[in-house]
Amino acid sequence: xxxxxxxxxxxxxxxxxxxxxxxxxxxxxxxxxxxxxxxxxxxxxxxxxxxxxxxxxxxxxxxxxxxxxxxxxxxxxxxxxxxxxxxxxxxxxxxxxxxxxxxxxxxxxxxxxxxxxxxxxxxxxxxxxxxxxxxxxxxxxxxxxxxxxxxxxxxxxxxxxxxxxxxxxxxxxxxxxxxxxxxxxxxxxxxxxxxxxxxxxxxxxxxxxxxxxxxxxxxxxxxxxxxxxxxxxxxxxxxxxxxxxxxxxxxxxxxxxxxxxxxxxxxxxxxxxxxxxxxxxxxxxxxxxxxxxxxxxxxxxxxxxxxxxxxxxxxxxxxxxxxxxxxxxxxxxxxxxxx
Numbered sequence: 303x304x305x306x307x308x309x310x311x312x313x314x315x316x317x318x319x320x321x322x323x324x325x326x327x328x329x330x331x332x333x334x335x336x337x338x339x340x341x342x343x344x345x346x347x348x349x350x351x352x353x354x355x356x357x358x359x360x361x362x363x364x365x366x367x368x369x370x371x372x373x374x375x376x377x378x379x380x381x382x383x384x385x386x387x388x389x390x391x392x393x394x395x396x397x398x399x400x401x402x403x404x405x406x407x408x409x410x411x412x413x414x415x416x417x418x419x420x421x422x423x424x425x426x427x428x429x430x431x432x433x434x435x436x437x438x439x440x441x442x443x444x445x446x447x448x449x450x451x452x453x454x455x456x457x458x459x460x461x462x463x464x465x466x467x468x469x470x471x472x473x474x475x476x477x478x479x480x481x482x483x484x485x486x487x488x489x490x491x492x493x494x495x496x497x498x499x500x501x502x503x504x505x506x507x508x509x510x511x512x513x514x515x516x517x518x519x520x521x522x523x524x525x526x527x528x529x530x531x532x533x534x535x536x537x538x539x540x541x542x543x544x545x546x547x548x549x550x551x552x553x554x555x556x557x558x559x560x561x562x563x564x565x566x567x568x569x570x571x572x573x574x575x576x577x578x579x580x581x582x583x584x585x586x587x588x589x590x591x592x593x594x595x596x597x598x599x600x601x602x603x604x605x606x607x608x609x610x611x612x613x614x615x616x617x618x619x620x621x622x623x624x625x626x627x628x629x630x631x632x633x634x635x636x637x638x639x640x641x
Contacts, residue, residue, distance in 0.1 A: 305346045313342050325350070326395055328610060350394060365396045365605075366417045368432065370425040370490070372402035377521055377549045379577030380594060384423050384446070387598025391606065403428075409435040417441055419605045423598070424448035425490045442608045444601040447594070448491045454614040458601040458621070462492055462574075465590040465623030466499025467506075469572050470544055472588075472625055474507050477634030478542040478570065482515035484529040484554060486546035490521070496546045496574055515540055519550045526553025534561050541634060542570035548577045548589055555583070555630070566632035576626050585629035592623050 307325075311318040316335070324331045324339040350363075367388055369376050389398060396418065403422075406412075409432055412420070419442040422433055429448070436443045437452050444456040473481060483500055486493025504511055514536055517529035526545055533540055534557065545551035551573030555565050565571050565585055573580060576591035600619060608615060 305343075305348045307348075310339060310342050310346060310348060313346075314339050326610070327606075361418050362416055363396050364399050364417050365392060365602075366412070366420040367398055367400045368403050368420060368422045368429075369400070370402070370423070370429055371404045372400075373404075374487075374520070376402075376425070377547060377575075377577070379548065379575060379579070382578070383595040384598045387595040388421060388602045391599055391602035395606075403432050406432070412436060412441070413439055414441055419443070419609045421446060421598070421601055421605060424450070425487075425492060427491065428489065440614075442605055442614065444605045446597050446601045449618065453616055456601065456604050456608070456615060457618040458597050458604070459618075460592045460594075460597060460621045460623050462495040462590075462592060462623060463499040463502070465592065465625070466496040466544070466546075466574065467503045468499075468623070468625045469574065469588075469590050470500045470503035471506070472627070473542045473544065473570065473572060473631065474503065474509070476542075476570070476631055479509055480515075480538065480541050481509070481511070482517070482533050482540035482543045483511065484517050484519045484526055484543060484545045484550050486519060486550075487521045488518065493521075493546055500544050512538075519546060521547050521549060523549050523553040523556075526550025527557045528553075530554035530557035534558070534563075540569065542572070542631065545571065545573050548573035548575045548580050548587060551587055551589070551630075552579070552583060555587075566630050570631040572631055576624075580626070581628065588628045588630045589626050590623050591626050593621055597621055 307318045307321045311321045314321065320331060321339055324336045325343060385400065392398060412435060420436050422429060422445045424445050424447055433445060433450060433452055437454055444458060446458050449459060450457050485497055517532055519525040519529055526549065533543065543554055545554055551571050554571055558565050558569050563569060573587050573589035576589045580587040580589050
């Protein structure tokens with residue numbers, strides 16, 4: 303027979319409501335009592351019964367983690383880091399339901415009965431109808447990755463435009479003038495921000511990007527590979543390529559290698575995101591670290607606080623990006639070459 307909250311309450315000498323609050327890390331219970339109740343629960347091998355808790359407390363114990371899409375343009379590293387960040391916070395306190403917004407034709411099933419809170423990892427302005435729907439229904443809501451100004455919504459994101467500016471400025475400081483850009487997916491706010499940061503750095507240094515040195519990407523390996531193949535056929539091929547994410551950078555590096563050329567000796571490559579594989583490819587990828595796991599963790603912490611305290615704060619939290627210099631950029635000025 304499974305252990306219940308009432309069993310733990312009997313042993314702890316407290317009410318079952320106190321046990322429930324303690325196991326859900328409620329600020330209404332002091333830490334000493336929480337620790338004692340958690341220890342008893344662990345000793346009794348207690349497993350939360352979400353269905354029973356839902357009936358008693360009128361909560362679903364479901365958290366929704368919504369991505370713009372799960373099939374087109376959401377890279378594996380981005381997806382993994384976002385889930386890991388949220389899951390590290392909620393642990394076994396909630397059931398995490400992961401969905402793609404583009405899978406929905408109607409949002410009628412998204413209610414306070416079905417979700418205690420929602421985290422939207424937003425990549426596109428087209429996500430706004432879901433955000434507005436959840437806000438209108440009074441569901442505690444956090445939007446990550448894209449700036450929004452919806453009342454009652456927490457917003458956690460990173461300064462991607464500045465990150466791209468720093469990365470491009472680094473290429474320029476290394477002597478590169480003949481650069482190329484592999485853009486992100488059309489319609490994604492991150493792609494727009496990164497392109498604008500790249501272009502701002504060029505303008506700041508009086509450099510013009512040739513039309514032939516710009517190629518649309520899809521945030522996947524294949525589009526980076528195809529873009530680089532196009533650049534390699536140019537008579538004035540670029541000395542450096544800024545890729546709007548790491549997966550496209552890896553695709554570009556593969557195309558360079560297959561052409562019998564070397565990174566960074568012949569062409570420098572820089573990425574964006576600092577995904578898990580960036581440090582382990584050869585050469586290790588210079589990239590911009592966007593702390594998506596930290597963003598997701600911060601969003602989840604704030605969301606749980608709002609759920610527990612029944613608050614609906616309108617707030618924006620901006621986390622910094624960081625240029626991670628590794629081995630994939632070659633300093634032209636040290637060899638006397640010209641970009």
